[in-house]
Amino acid sequence: MDVEGLKSRLAEANQEHLMKYWDQLSDSEKSQLYNELNHLDFKEINGFFKSAMEDLASASEKLDDLLEPLPKEVCGRVVNTQQEDLLQYDVDGLTEIGESRVAVLLLAGGQGTRLGVPYPKGMYNVGLPSGKTLYQLQAERLLKLQRLGEAVTGSSCKIPWYIMTSEHTKQATLDFFKKNQYFGLQEEDVVLFEQSLLPCIGFDGKIILEKPHKVALAPDGNGGLYRALHKSGVLKNMEARGIKYVHVYCVDNILVKMADPIFIGFCMSKGANCGAKVVEKAFPTEAVGVVCKVEGKYQVVEYSEITLKTAEKRDANGRLMFNAGNICNHFFTLDFLKFVSEPTQEKQLKHHVAKKKIPYVSEEDSKVTLKPDSPNGIKMEKFVFDVFHFATDRSFAVWEVIREDEFAPLKNADTADKDTPTTCRRSLLNLHHRYLLAAGAEFVDKDGNLIPHIPSQKKGEEKGSGDRQKGEDEAMFVESEISPLVSYAGEGLQKLVEGRKFTTPVHLSQDFTMDEPEIVEGEW
Template sequence: MEIDPVVQQRLTDADQTHLLGYWPELDDEQRIALLNDIIEVDFDRVKDAYDAIKTELATELNGEVNTHNDSKDKKAVVIDDIMEPIPDHMAGSINEASNEQIKDYRQQGLKAISEGSVCVLLLAGGQGTRLGVDYPKGMFNIGLPSKKSLYQIQAERILRLEKIANEQLDTKNASITWFIMTSEHTQGETEKYFRLHNYFGLKRDNIVLFEQHTLPALNFHGKILLEEKYKLAKAADGNGGLYRALKTRAVLDEMKKRHIKYIHVYGVDNILVRLADPVFIGFCLQKNADCAAKVVKKTVPTEAVGVICKVGDRFQVVEYSEILEQTAHRKKSEHSDELAFNAGNICNHFFTLDFLRDVCQKHETELRYHVAKKKIPSIDTNGVYVNQPQQINGIKLEKFVFDVFPFSKTFAVWEVRREDEFSPLKNGSGSKDTAATCRQDLMLQHIRWLKEAGADLPSDVNQQIESTENTCEISPLISYAGENLGFVKGKNFDLPIFFELTDEITEFISDFPTKICSTNGVKPVVMHTNKISH
């Protein structure tokens, strides 16, 4: 089998002829696979991406060898000199807004949802590698009594929110389309998972999966790495690859066809995420925002989280590693204990469709690539496949979803309580951001909901959740954000507590609303939700 001269010339022009280095060793099937991989590569895009970061990469590599911190400190000084906190008139907070304001925001958001103007867009290209699993992170079960996955919890929150909007606006038109951006590693399994579980009760047409693009992994000199002698090493182009995919996968056209005006974008791993949060949507509408972000206050000044701030006349996320410690500790004023840079980014954003169209058509190519230095399984210089490299041997190029903030003309920030809305699932073990911490945070939230609804609980109920195997879970089908729990008022409950909406009443309690099943003080029984067995 001969090499197509056109392919050979493309590789020569791109200085990537090493990709054919093992051609004589390959059989015809492997040669076809390699050629298909090569044909799919946009070498100009790869070259432009590498050229844009190679100076930064060289500086970082030299810094690691020589002074470690020199390059970081130089960058930090520049950022420190020009970054400013978000102006007060562009920000709002759940802690500072009045009850009337929050009620008004919520009503505006529900109205938009009832009109079918709001969709949610899930960033779900991650494989769950840090969790120690080989399937999409959204399929992960954090160990709740119900055994629900992240995907199912989110699906049921959508169902509940549609019901709330229909009831409060006296309509049947509330419909929230769920766009899910996958990657080549997660697309097939995600699609199969939803189909297997009957889309968790959602309308099939209201779930739209689309795949983000990939870029080849490179060595430090810009050469594409081989995963096998006949296969290029590739990786998804980061959650900021969203904007290219929105355009090339015709997602923006689909949104327009569905008369969607407002898009809520979020990451898959936040167990407390409030999809299409009507309060957030309403706040953004009142601010006439074309782009907005939910934030939480940092737990400590040096918390490893990016902060949203003003840089020059634009807004952006500045990573914690880019600023000096003294800047991280800076106070809002000499008479205030509040940090000046306290708007912690949690990958939870609002966009108008018009803003996304403008970004995708005019600015997508302006978004810079970020360098992620990795230990990449690949063929080494001796032609041997190394599954677990001992040292960092290459880079993956990524764009970030928040890199479009500078293009906003009317930016806004909405601060929420961390304990109510942010508990990420990142790690398979340890003491932070694990399944155990997510499970605990969700259960403590449900305890707060029950207390606020007037339930009588043991005085040490929080300690029981934190230190024992006792559990408390309320199905999203019953309550989206603590509402609809009037049936617990004045009643005594001991752990474990489990409320589920079910088609098959396993344990009937006469004064509970129809179709609510409860287990109280006994181990939860098997439930059926939307005809899906857990």
Template sequence: MISATTPLSIQTPKPLDASSNAASQTFQQIQERYQAAGQGHLLHFYDDLPEQDQASLLAQLQALNVERVNRIHQKATTCPSPMLSNQSVLLAPLPDECFDSILEASPEKIQEWQGVGFEQISQNKVGVILMAGGQGTRLGSSAPKGCYNINLPSAKPLFRIQAERIIKLQELASKLDGAKEKVVIPWYIMTSGPTRPATVEFFEKNNYFGLDSANVSFFEQGTLPCMTFDGKIMMESKSRVAVSPDGNGGVYAALRGSGALSDMKERDIQYLHAFGVDNCLVRIADPVFIGYCVQKNADCGAKTVRKRSPDEPVGVVCLRNSTFNVVEYSEIDEEVAHRINPKNGQLSFGAGNIVNHFYTLDFLNRVESFEGELEYHIARKKIKTVDFTTGQVIAPKQVNGMKLEMFVFDVFPFTQKFAVFEVDRREEFSPLKNAPGTGEDCPETSRRDILQQHLRFIENAGGKIVVGEDDEQLEGVPTVEISPLVSYSGEGLQQVVAGKSIKTPILINTLEELKQAVF
């Protein structure tokens, strides 16, 4: 198994000794290789660098697959997405056979899916992949976004909320007949280079939030060089190539290169749930979603939420030229966006993407076979770079280059059996993207949505909320927070609160505290 104290990582070559014969030969080989690739300018300042910087630059260039970078640039610039070119594009709604909605399903069907999912969890067949490479820059924090405190009464950061949901789910699954002696849901956490040290330190400082550290692994998101529009790799200094993360779609290569896929195989995991760190309502390893996809015999699946309106600016899961894909709102014309499905009165293109996916391990292993066919997306940016004439680093006032990235949903067209599962937005989707005080997808809305959900937990269990005079309600929402260690999704509360009242504000950390609070 992978040790959590020596987290997964893609190995990088050791710096070369610039004074040795071998290094001199390696320099010549690298120089010839980069000149042949049209990227010889990366060694422009080499002779002027101190030996340590020479060694560092050579190590970076040796590790970089420059031929692959050139292929990616060519593909991105000459074979753009059909949606952005003059190619004929045919959009079609999701086929009925691949789509179900928890909003329309019967309680019996939901319970059936949940039973199938719990069975897989109880047999240690399910793992989770967290995409957590982002920093909280927009939130006014330089820390990894998962460290962010959304100002709940408990002051729990996102990482702790998610960890405690895993702990509770393991506990629930362990009670099933025939469950493994120790039910484990391994957690694979993708960081970026800048966020990895802080993420690992945060977990260690907090004792992995109660999880066994042997079942928490970290791996790094890949990077790609920044490039000029004519295909030249940019440099951030005389001795370092300018790079940027390769997008959340880089998770597939990172899982493979880090050894995470091998670890999954060793553990005999068959199903994976993947999600982004910024959704405070995410149901990690959701048994209902897992069970639904397993019953569908899907190799890949996506959770969606119903679009609030035809004009809501979210990507939509649908068919594009007969293959599954996510089409951005800006790429759908007004008539198509407003089209109604006569069978149910809902939008025909209303399956809003929330970056919440199911995979079989077999599918994740198969990605390598079609990776060369995946789309690369261009983000035009202002990129600090070295002026090759003056040697000075310049901060451009206008866009001067591009960052290349893949999206996590770019694999959808290559699935053999795809499943889409619509969930209740109120219960499962509240993204944290914007600065405090903006009023949309911000810390305040995340806090509000969790508290509102916990109110529903109490009320759905037959309890009554009594608002206390000292409850400083946010946006009129009474303050009730229930630890995930008490309830994963509202289960187990009815026997305590049915027919009784509970006074706010209240933070419930244990079932015993809840029993003492009701009256």
């Protein structure tokens, strides 16, 4: 170990405090700290901090005068697209899937802290009757989609699944997949890689020590994807496989349609190399980022950066002018990913700042790590959508989908009001109920009475009240779960259920070892 050389680098960067406990450390602790510090580029980190704090100082400036609505020519909506166009998008996307030219890339570097669990979110079971985790649901959707692609092209295909983890989630994720035999996928088609970590920094610019021999580190945000792609060799792996299109999404959306062929087909029809799937904002002040333009460049603007006056603006059709809610669901061509992942472009992406309560080593007793009561520093991160500004009007596409069909995020424990295991579970079961109704199924209660398609309100409930949905669910909630191996998005169900009456709950079950689905009703 070149200890003196490291001390010299630290002194030059004004970070020499990181070795203040050096003489108290054991040999193994010295080795750990040395390796951790020796791999850090302190000049680069100081530069990140300086620019991040400058951006933070100007963050209060409102962007209203700079915001521009999305041009109509880059946008599409599932609700007003002709059926023949939707079918064409679907065929075009499935053809690319069937030719093994599509990959999916999962952003899974975060921990389940807000859920209150000590493991990655993808391993979470929201309480579905089947007991499936988010990872299992997603794996089975890929298996089904491969079969749909093969049916179009007549040849076998693969959809490689690239999963970006962090230091905190990589091993647990790998062990989980191995334990579950990759849920029927081939091991070589599930590729894990790791995003980088950045030091947490105090407001004075000093890197924070969590322990005498350990720097406080945090993942560099889902926008760390681009640096990780460049460093990990994943882009070369994609290129070697013949991949042309990549669907990027976040792990916590239980309704996500991975490698959605309609989304892919729409983006292809626009000649886009970069695309965003969005949902319409539910109301002007909804806490969701908005895809729009800022000074001619595509961007996602956080709700907190838009004034109420601008948030409430409406177009000639009465829709919110800035209504494209970002759901972390993106389309990229491989060529675009290769371009934005090059250091020259990646370094142009600014770090966003989050003020955090960061544990730190006690000055009085170095064996104690203190947890502050208020923010004592920042974490710096980039966002996956920051590359939108590299896209042009001719290369960008925005596809609006129905929220109830495609977006139900898992963010919080059941003690919260929204985005919980319960809301996710019910969103999926409700979607599957609608699939079965559309396929011609009917539902009866235990006494044989037909259950109406639209649940009735509970007596005494006021229409439009905040508790209306909760009341309806309690009154007539219909539990219907469909294995993704039976149907990816409602297709193929008619031959199984048309004209049949089912006693709830209903489960259309299948696993990767079964040739035919099994229908279980009246019990789980």
